[in-house]
C-alpha cells in the first residue's frame with residue numbers, strides 16, 4: 001500500500017478526475033450578492049482547499065485578482081506538506097488546519113475578513129463546533145460563504161463509511177471522491 005506522502009504526490013501529479021462544476025458560479029454569486037468588491041484589503045480563508053489541481057483557489061484569484069491574501073487550509077497534513085514544497089501563487093498560503101479543532105486555528109482567530117469553503121462542510125461531524133470556529137476566525141463585520149450539500153444519500157453513505165472503524169481501513173489517501181453538480 002502506498003504511503004500517505006506517495007499517495008499525496010500521486011494525487012497532485014495526476015489530472016483531477018473531475019472538478020466541482022459549481023465552484024465558479026458559487027464565487028460569482030458571492031461576488032454579486034455580497035458585493036465583496038476587489039478584496040484588496042481582505043484576508044480570505046478557504047476551508048478544506050483540497051488538492052490544488054481542483055483550482056478553487058485559482059478561481060478565487062481569477063475573480064478577485066487584487067485580493068490581499070488567501071489562506072487555504074485543509075486537515076490533510078500530508079497534502080499541505082506536499083503543496084508547500086511546490087510552486088504556488090505568492091498570494092496563497094497553504095496551511096494545515098482542521099475547522100473542527102480550534103487549537104489548529106488559533107493563529108488566525110479574529111484576523112480573517114472573508115471565509116469561503118466549497119464541498120467541505122458536508123464531510124464534517126460536528127457542524128456546530130465548525131460554525132463556532134468560523135465565527136472565531138472572522139474579524140468583526142467579517143462574512144462567510146460556504147457551499148456544501150445539505151442532504152445527499154451519496155455523501156452521507158460515504159461519510160458513514162469513512163467514520164466506521166470496521167470499514168475505514170479500506171479507505172486510504174489514494175482514494176478521492178469528486179462531486180459533480182447534476
Ligand SMILES: C[S@@+](CC[C@H](N)C(=O)[O-])C[C@H]1O[C@@H](n2cnc3c(N)ncnc32)[C@H](O)[C@@H]1O
Pocket residue numbers: 019020023047048049050051054056073074075076097098099100117118119120123124177178179
Ligand atoms: C471534496 S474536497 C473539496 C475540495 C475543494 N474545496 C473543492 O471545492 O473542490 C473536501 C476537502 O475538505 C477537507 N476537509 C474535510 N474535513 C475537514 C476539516 N475538518 N477541516 C479542514 N478541511 C477538511 C478534505 O480533506 C478535502 O480536501
